[in-house]
Amino acid sequence: MLVIGERINASNRSVGEAIAGRDGEFVANLAKAQAAAGADFIDLNAGAVKGSGHEETETIEWLVEVVQTATDRPLAIDSESPDIIEAALRRYRGDRLMINSVTAEKSRLESVGSLAARHQASLVALAMDEGGIPDTTEKRLAACEIIMTYLTQLGMAAEQVFFDPLVIPISVDTNQGLVTLKTLEQIKDRYPAAKTVMGLSNISYGLPKRQLVNRNFLIMAAYAGLDAAILDPLDAKMMSVIRAADLLTGKDTMCRGYLRAHRKGMIVD
Amino acid sequence: MLVIGERINASNRSVGEAIAGRDGEFVANLAKAQAAAGADFIDLNAGAVKGSGHEETETIEWLVEVVQTATDRPLAIDSESPDIIEAALRRYRGDRLMINSVTAEKSRLESVGSLAARHQASLVALAMDEGGIPDTTEKRLAACEIIMTYLTQLGMAAEQVFFDPLVIPISVDTNQGLVTLKTLEQIKDRYPAAKTVMGLSNISYGLPKRQLVNRNFLIMAAYAGLDAAILDPLDAKMMSVIRAADLLTGKDTMCRGYLRAHRKGMIVD
Numbered sequence: 001m002l003v004i005g006e007r008i009n010a011s012n013r014s015v016g017e018a019i020a021g022r023d024g025e026f027v028a029n030l031a032k033a034q035a036a037a038g039a040d041f042i043d044l045n046a047g048a049v050k051g052s053g054h055e056e057t058e059t060i061e062w063l064v065e066v067v068q069t070a071t072d073r074p075l076a077i078d079s080e081s082p083d084i085i086e087a088a089l090r091r092y093r094g095d096r097l098m099i100n101s102v103t104a105e106k107s108r109l110e111s112v113g114s115l116a117a118r119h120q121a122s123l124v125a126l127a128m129d130e131g132g133i134p135d136t137t138e139k140r141l142a143a144c145e146i147i148m149t150y151l152t153q154l155g156m157a158a159e160q161v162f163f164d165p166l167v168i169p170i171s172v173d174t175n176q177g178l179v180t181l182k183t184l185e186q187i188k189d190r191y192p193a194a195k196t197v198m199g200l201s202n203i204s205y206g207l208p209k210r211q212l213v214n215r216n217f218l219i220m221a222a223y224a225g226l227d228a229a230i231l232d233p234l235d236a237k238m239m240s241v242i243r244a245a246d247l248l249t250g251k252d253t254m255c256r257g258y259l260r261a262h263r264k265g266m267i268v269d
Numbered sequence: 270m271l272v273i274g275e276r277i278n279a280s281n282r283s284v285g286e287a288i289a290g291r292d293g294e295f296v297a298n299l300a301k302a303q304a305a306a307g308a309d310f311i312d313l314n315a316g317a318v319k320g321s322g323h324e325e326t327e328t329i330e331w332l333v334e335v336v337q338t339a340t341d342r343p344l345a346i347d348s349e350s351p352d353i354i355e356a357a358l359r360r361y362r363g364d365r366l367m368i369n370s371v372t373a374e375k376s377r378l379e380s381v382g383s384l385a386a387r388h389q390a391s392l393v394a395l396a397m398d399e400g401g402i403p404d405t406t407e408k409r410l411a412a413c414e415i416i417m418t419y420l421t422q423l424g425m426a427a428e429q430v431f432f433d434p435l436v437i438p439i440s441v442d443t444n445q446g447l448v449t450l451k452t453l454e455q456i457k458d459r460y461p462a463a464k465t466v467m468g469l470s471n472i473s474y475g476l477p478k479r480q481l482v483n484r485n486f487l488i489m490a491a492y493a494g495l496d497a498a499i500l501d502p503l504d505a506k507m508m509s510v511i512r513a514a515d516l517l518t519g520k521d522t523m524c525r526g527y528l529r530a531h532r533k534g535m536i537v538d
Contacts, residue, residue, distance in 0.1 A: 170516060171524055177517035181492065203517070207524065208531045209509070212538045216513040219485050220492040223450065237538075240478075244485040247439060248446035248472075255440055255476060262477045269481045269506075 001242050001251075002228035004076050004098070004197070005031075005039030008063065010046055019046070019059060027063065028070035035071040037233040037266075038242075041098055042067055044088070045078035057087040064091040076100055076124075076230075082111040089119055097121040100230075101164065104129040104143040109150045117154035124162045124197055125151070127183060133166050135173070137183045140165060144187055148194070158193035162228060165198065170213070171206035177217060181224045188225040197228040215241045222249055236268045243267060270511050270520075271497035273345050273367070273466070274300075274308030277332065279315055288315070288328060296332065297339035304340040306502040306535075307511075310367055311336055313357070314347040326356040333360040345369055345393075345499075351380040358388055367391040369499075370433065373398040373412040378419045386423040393431045393466055394420070396452060402435045404442070406452045409434060413456055417463070427462035431497060434467065439482070440475035446486060450493045457494040466497040484510045491518055505537045512536060 007030050010016040018026035031042050044067060046059040060077065067075060068091075076098035077088045085099055099116045101124035102108045116123040125147045127133075127140035134140050144163055151161055165183035168176040180203070184196055203217045204210035215238055218229060222245035231238055243261050246252045261267050276299050279285040287295035300311050313336060315328040329346065336344060337360075345367035346357040354368055368385045370393035371377045385392035394416045396402075396409035403409050413432055420430055434452035437445040449472070453465055467490055473482035484507055487498060491514035500507055512530050515521045530536050 174516070174522055174524065175519045178519050207516075207527070209536045209538050212509060212536065213513050213516065216488050216510060217517055219488040220514075220517060223489040223492055240481060241485060244482050245489075247443070247476075247482065248486055248489060250444045250447050253443055255443065258476070267478045267481065269478050 001222060001226065001246060002040045002197075003038055003233050003239070003242065004041040004043050004228060004230040005034035005037075005073075005233045006043050006045075006199075006230050007034055007232055007234065008042060008044050008067065009078070010059070019063065022062065024066045027066045031067045031070040031073075034233045035073045037236075038239055038261075039073060039233040040228075041076045042071060042073050043076040043078050043100070043230060046084065047079065056081075057083055060084050060088045061091050064088050068093060074098065080108065080112070082115055085112060085115055089115075098124065098162070100124040101126050102147065104146040109147065113147075113151055113154060113156075116160070117151065117156045120160070122160045122162055122195075123151070123156070124164055126164045127166050127187075133168055135168065135176075135179070137179055137186060140179075140183045141186055141190070144191070148191060158191055159195065161191070162195045162197040163187045163191070165196065167198065167200070167202040167217075169205035169207075170203055177203060177220075181220055184221060184224045184226060195227040196225060197230065198226055199230045211235070211237065214238070218242070219245050222246075236266065240267045240269070270491060270495065270515060271309045271466075272307055272502050272508070272511065273310040273312050273497060273499040274303035274306075274502045275312050275314075275468075275499050276303055276501055276503065277311060277313050277336065278347070279328070288332065291331065293335045296335045300336045300339040300342075303502045304342045306505075307508055307530075308342060308502040309497075310345045311340060311342050312345040312347050312369070312499060315353065316348065325350075326352055329353050329357045330360045333357050337362060343367065349377065349381070351384055354381060354384055358384075358390075365391070367393065367431070369393040370395050371416065373415040378416065382416075382420055382423060382425075385429070386420065386425045389429070391429045391431055391464075392420070392425070393433055395433045396435050396456075402437055404437065404445075404448065406448055406455060409448075409452045410455055410459070413460070417460060427460055428464065430460070431464045431466040432456045432460070434465065436467065436469070436471040436486075438474035438476075439472055446472065446489075450489055453490060453493045453495060464496040465494060466499065467495055468499045480504070480506065483507070487511070488514050491515075505535065509536045509538070 074096035078100045200214040204213035247258045343365040347369045372395045469483040473479035516527045
């Protein structure tokens with residue numbers, strides 16, 4: 001499974017402070033640590049740094065520069081704004097970029113979708129429209145169909161689209177774990193060349209022992225066909241679970257990845 | 270998910286010694302502890318007590334007496350031998366018994382299958398024939414079909430049949446995790462009224478951090494439709510994972526089971 005490391009996010013307090021203070025060493029170390037722990041992409045979220053005196057476009061440019069110096073892992077730019085994404089693209093020297101995200105809303109497809117197609121970037125597509133996260137599989141799939149039709153017309157390859165089936169907390173509705181997983185299966189069924197991606201933490205909102213619930217949901221999603229997850233690669237238990245999931249779904253030939261991670265002391269129980 | 274507590278097994282050294290020495294208190298406490306931890310059935314395996322001077326039929330009779338005094342949970346009799354099972358049935362006063370197991374071998378279906386049908390017991394049916402565990406889903410399903418046809422002719426209800434899709438270690442063949450899970454899905458598809466059951470530990474044979482692999486395999490199997498698992502209910506991490514699996518597959522209305530277990534300190538991460 002592809003791991004998109006979520007730690008460089010300005011809405012996290014200590015990270016936000018480091019970004020506001022332009023502490024390049026802090027940010028570079030966070031990028032390096034995530035890469036060493038197994039992140040395949042480094043996610044950058046420059047938003048929500050209030051009162052820092054910096055514009056968000058300027059912040060994302062700085063982040064892209066700092067992180068590219070620290071690691072050669074490709075970046076994921078976490079923003080709904082075409083201006084921020086364009087600012088990141090101006091500074092980015094890599095050949096694989098992920099943009100996060102569009103929805104079925106026409107304005108976002110027009111702006112961010114076109115940007116992704118033009119730059120041959122991968123694009124996270126949330127299975128929702130302007131009405132928010134639908135509570136049924138059918139409505140989420142309808143949003144995916146609008147997105148896929150639009151992006152295909154732009155000439156984008158299905159391989160570049162990472163659909164996010166989206167998650168509503170199980171404490172709100174006990175059925176929502178299955179709604180997400182069935183949506184995921186249906187997406188893989190309808191668009192076999194497309195990829196799937198998920199953030200995990202919503203599922204456990206309002207419950208105790210959230211990490212346990214998140215990890216177990218990830219394992220089920222791995223079996224349902226999940227290709228990528230946005231998470232904290234410095235969470236060793238979570239990364240161990242991902243390695244076990246790859247092993248159990250036949251993605252780890254001769255168990256080599258699992259055994260190598262174990263020799264490095266990276267498999268924790 | 271139904272939990273079949275596997276701890277009272279004579280092939281385990283300390284348990285075997287207690288059984289050989291007719292230490293009723295030890296066995297009763299092991300039954301009570303498993304019930305308190307959430308076991309729905311208490312499995313009894315009287316085999317492999319060598320040199321104890323007791324016959325296996327006499328041992329199972331003793332075990333059934335001791336465990337029935339300790340807990341009112343139904344029993345699962347783990348034996349291929351009709352004599353042992355009949356001995357257990359002679360002493361059993363409960364109205365739900367599970368017998369473990371038959372295969373597609375005619376002699377076992379004739380003897381143990383008939384016994385289960387006559388006593389309206391649940392019956393674990395291993396998806397294999399005289400040739401051992403088949404390495405493909407198709408061959409395992411062929412064994413299930415033979416079993417189901419035979420048991421139906423005996424008048425047994427599908428609800429009483431617990432199919433075990435069987436597990437070959439992933440260290441032997443990386444594809445075997447998926448073979449088991451796909452077999453499980455197909456069984457649920459073909460025989461919707463039948464139940465499924467699995468033992469877990471084979472999957473991780475030869476690998477480090479086996480409990481991690483076992484737990485993650487259980488979570489995938491829960492999503493694939495597993496109804497029951499044979500395991501150690503005194504393993505708090507395993508039981509926590511089962512409660513999280515019930516939560517995520519919509520089986521825990523209003524999250525009540527999970528929250529109750531958490532209040533009792535039974536959810537560990």
